[in-house]
Amino acid sequence: MVRDLRERLPGRIITGSEISWDRTVGYPDSRTFVTAIRGHKITAIERRGKFALLALEVGGTLAIHRGMTGSLLLRPNGHPDDRFVRARFYLDDGSELRLDDSRKFGRIYLITEESNGYNPPWLKLGIEPLADAFTTTVLMESFHARRVAIKTALLNQRLVAGIGNIYADESLFGARIHPLQPAGSVAARKVGMLRDAIVHVLNRAILARGTTFSTYKDVDGQAGHNQERLQVFGRQGQPCPRCSTTIKKIVVGGRGTHFCPNCQKLRKVVDKTPIGTAKQRIAADSDMKE
DNA sequence: CGGACAACCTGGTTGC
DNA sequence: TGCAACCAGGTTGTCC
Numbered sequence: 001m002v003r004d005l006r007e008r009l010p011g012r013i014i015t016g017s018e019i020s021w022d023r024t025v026g027y028p029d030s031r032t033f034v035t036a037i038r039g040h041k042i043t044a045i046e047r048r049g050k051f052a053l054l055a056l057e058v059g060g061t062l063a064i065h066r067g068m069t070g071s072l073l074l075r076p077n078g079h080p081d082d083r084f085v086r087a088r089f090y091l092d093d094g095s096e097l098r099l100d101d102s103r104k105f106g107r108i109y110l111i112t113e114e115s116n117g118y119n120p121p122w123l124k125l126g127i128e129p130l131a132d133a134f135t136t137t138v139l140m141e142s143f144h145a146r147r148v149a150i151k152t153a154l155l156n157q158r159l160v161a162g163i164g165n166i167y168a169d170e171s172l173f174g175a176r177i178h179p180l181q182p183a184g185s186v187a188a189r190k191v192g193m194l195r196d197a198i199v200h201v202l203n204r205a206i207l208a209r210g211t212t213f214s215t216y217k218d219v220d221g222q223a224g225h226n227q228e229r230l231q232v233f234g235r236q237g238q239p240c241p242r243c244s245t246t247i248k249k250i251v252v253g254g255r256g257t258h259f260c261p262n263c264q265k266l267r268k269v270v271d272k273t274p275i276g277t278a279k280q281r282i283a284a285d286s287d288m289k290e
Numbered sequence: 291c292g293g294a295c296a297a298c299c300t301g302g303t304t305g306c
Numbered sequence: 307t308g309c310a311a312c313c314a315g316g317t318t319g320t321c322c
Contacts (some may be wrong), residue, residue: 023298050316068316069300084300103299105316120315148292157317164315213315214302233315254295256314296320304312 001210002047004219008074009054013041024086024099026065026107026116033110035063037089048122049161058176063122067105071217073098073215080219100216123264125161129198134160135226136192143183143191150186150194151179152253163198166233167209169258171197173232179250179257185269204229232258236266 017037019030028036031108041057052072054062064072073082077094087108099106111120126142127134142159145148153159154168163171172179174197177190186194210224211217213234217223227234231241236249236258245262 065316068314102301103314103316105299140315146291150291155316166315211315216315253293253314269305292322294316294321297318298316300314301317306308306310 001066002045002052003206004255005052005054005072005074006045008043008219009042009097011041011043013096014038014089014176015092015236016090018088019086020088021086021104024101024104024106024108025110027109027111027115027120033108035252036112036114037110039079047162048128049125049157050164051122051125053122056112057205058112060110061120061254062117063109063111063120064099065105065107065121066099066278067101067104069215070099070101070106071215071221072219073100073217073221074219074270078258091264100217124160125157127161129160129202135193136188136195136200139195140188140191146183148176148183149180149252150183151257154198155253159270160198162202165255165257166230167198167201168211169233170201170231172264173197173259178253178264181261181266182269185267187267214223232260 002142014037015033019034021026025033025043029041042054044055045194046055050065052064066072075098082098084100084102085098086101086104086106087099089114091097099108109120110207111118127138139160143153146153151168151172154171155161155165169179171194175190175194177186177220179195205211205226208224208229209218209229210225212223213227232247235247236279238247238248239245240260240263241287242260245260248261249256250257
């Protein structure tokens, strides 16, 4: 999405905006937002995690997070309206940038020199998985001594930015790691495989123009096609593409989690309690102190 | 620290 | 066909 916006948005001036669901504006309040955004020129588009960051010529930032169901649509002059538009920006060439978001979890933010004292949510994000700095060592450190399920750790935006439920499951499958494996207990070699799997899964999805599992649309309103390439997500009950074992669906950290019980086995915690059932190992692990 | 769960929201699907 | 229940690509906060 950001790559598409980057080709078309720089140079455009926001001539006005309309917010049809007030809480779509995360900061400042929606009235202040509408007044403050008018007349600003967009100079560049960046991304941090799931936030699209539109740099303004005067030095501020317009940030957009699509939430679960949001689509950021760039519509030409006269294009029919979209069904769940919560925010729209009128641009100087007659086109319109719309946040179309049925569930209203999408958020937009405007940061200017007036915003001191406010901490934008993207500042606390962890490392970018597509940056050179995303190494096995860095990922090892972020998992260090953590007993949370590795799936939960992958979804923690403060550790690694931008991995959502689909790509977490796909990455763990790629690295053959059980989603419930305590993050800190994953062997270095496996963390290395996970790092590679994350990068691979994300790049592959980007090349496929996104995963339209349900509502994702690109800036032109077109569906992506990465959903056709998913290995485990949404494929519970179907054979694993690698070993044909039936893919299972469980709940981890409150999120639907898909994996192959044969390819992704829960492993013992490295140093101790070599004997016992999976249940006992987990119990022993949670009794351990730092 | 970490697990469980509720909130925020609405639309689409499933089950009876 | 109708309707209730359930599920959903995310994030944050509370309680224990």
